[in-house]
Amino acid sequence: MTVWDRPEPPARPAPLDRERIVATAIALADEGGLEAVSLRKVAARLDAGPMRLYGYISTKEELFDLMVDEVHGEILPEEPPGDWREALRVRAHRTRQAALRHEWLADLLGGRPALGPNALAVGEATLAALDGLADLGTVLRAVETVSAYVIGAIRREITELRAERATGLSEREWQRAHGPHLRRMLATGRYPALAKAVYDGPDSDAETSFATGLDWVLDAVAVRLAPPRA
Template structure:
């Protein structure tokens, strides 16, 4: 058995019970192996988490070179969201220091290469950071809502109905006219549509920046 099987076992444990359910001992038990075998090349839980993240980046990295920078950034964001929906614990590890495993580096290389072909390296990096910040925040919010639904047993619409009397009373005071309009007239969209719309807006902003003449 090699490190890949160990990491795959850790990913399975996290899929079942979150990051709190992952430890070197539990991974060893899942593989019917002694924990000292893992300590031979994984010294800390954080190191194991880093390997797990890169394992999932194998699902995120593009399989073919993206056609242009927008496809590169947008595709990376969408694939990251889909991966987080399959592996909810990933949301807890997004947004920190850059992932440096081979699959993560391959994802970053493909995206940066697509951007570098149309702009300077600093602008390319800021574009990646901007889209990454949006997608990380949106993904974390979506996963938090899914966890809240499971914890309370209330779907989004169940929660809205349960909160309705309180919200109606607060809006009736007239102190929140903009929120009142949003509640009564705003469109109710699913998480996927919300993510895609926000991502398009961010990419449009990046496109506007790329179109600006050099200073």
């Protein structure tokens, strides 16, 4: 039985429910990452005994499931997108925005399917936008392909943000600090393709890179979804 199938305990004198527990856990994770979350720490923040929480949530994994589903409520679009491409684009950008607000989300994306009501609503809205465009197998592969890009891009961006905080160096500062070594290596002539990318490649911010890569993936998906020529 999942946590969503299991009823909450009857009300007790001190108010407590899953909604408050999950909100508190998310606040802790936003402050210190997933390592800052435990049933004991959540109980302490709520000024409740740890054993009380076990009536609502059995394991930390269940708590993580509830946290992920709560954030999926932020990903779900307010209005149905106009077409399949817009549906996938909106979902991708809203997922990225949610992950930037809750960096710990990047650590929990891409595992087993999320089965909470908000996550199911996001999945339903996505598949409904592609319904009838191609056979079901092609539609599912299309969604999986876009999701793989989105998760990978988000994890890379979050990793870079964490590295920046850990080192105290911005990307520009890190590049300046490591520039002399890189220039010496490129001057050997052994890495001509890399040298061209470093010296001639265009600059772009994270949001632009994400949007550009997403459009390329959607272009490829569009080819697969196009009806066969007569």
